[in-house]
Amino acid sequence: MSTEINIGFLLFPNLTQLDLTAPAQVLSRIPNAKIHLAWKDTNPVKTDVGFSINPTTSFNNCPQLDVLCVPGGFGIGEQMIDSETLGFLRTQSKNAKYITSVCNGSLILGAAGLLKGHKSACHWIWKKYLHKFGAEAVDGRVVRDGKHISGGGVTAGLDFAFNLASELAGEEVAKMLQLGLEYEPQPPYDCGTPIKAGNELVEKVLALQIERIKKIELNIEQASKAI
Structure with a gap:
């Protein structure tokens, strides 16, 4: 008899929906x-692009999850200091086979105290804050510790999902999923990392998000002092 694999994503207001929907599509x-x-209740939750999930x-x-996954987005600030959200993550992590x-979203795991002493990937804008939660930031599309x-x-959520699929169901299944979803990325520009993009483009991207970053930095400081 087959054993069900419970894969759970934290859903929260103003998350970046692709962080969740891309790996969910693969892993499903x-x-x-x-x-x-999973969220506090079952009412629709608005994402960063305006539609709800x-x-x-x-x-x-x-239920007890085999895989606990936390996506990211500009909504992370509130979740990093939300006792109900952090409590849910701590409870689920005790018996989860994978914490992802x-x-x-790695900063929410950090705020829950679940990344102390561990290596983690993160978006390039936010990785510098991981050390505040005792984690080691590592450059990479997918990091395993x-x-x-x-x-x-x-977009690294897709690479992450295929790697996790291999862990859960084997390499052959992961390859079949990649083929079935025709995952063969060919980006029009080679500027997907700060190094490739160059300082001028990096500064333009940061300038667009500076107010949001400053606001979330306050939550990061508060959360880091609480663990």
Whole structure:
């Protein structure tokens, strides 16, 4: 008899929906996988692009997860200091086989005290804050440290998902999923990292987000003092 694989994503307001939906699309196709989108209640949750995603379960009703995944986005600030969210992550992490994140979702795991002494990927804008939670920031699309697996910024969630699929169901299944989803990226520009993009483009991107960054920095300081 097949054993169900419970894969759960933290869903929260103003998250970057691709951080969640991209890996969920891949992982949902693993044999016997069941995807759970967990939030405090089951009311629709608005994402950063304006449309909403419906939770499939509340924190209280969520089953024990085999894979706990935290996506990122500009909504991380509130979650890093939310006792209910952090409590859910701590409880689930105790028996989860894998504790994972995409983009700056790793900072929420850090705020929950789940990254102390571990290596982690993170979006390039946010990786410098990981040390505040006792974690080591590592450049990479996917970083593995024991049962901790993390993806870098946003689109790295796809690479992360195929790596995790291989862990859960084997390399052959992961290859079949990659082929089935025709994952063969050919970006129009070679500027997907700060090094490749150059300082001028980096500064322009940072300038667009500076107010949001400053606001979340306050949450980071508060969260780092609480663990």
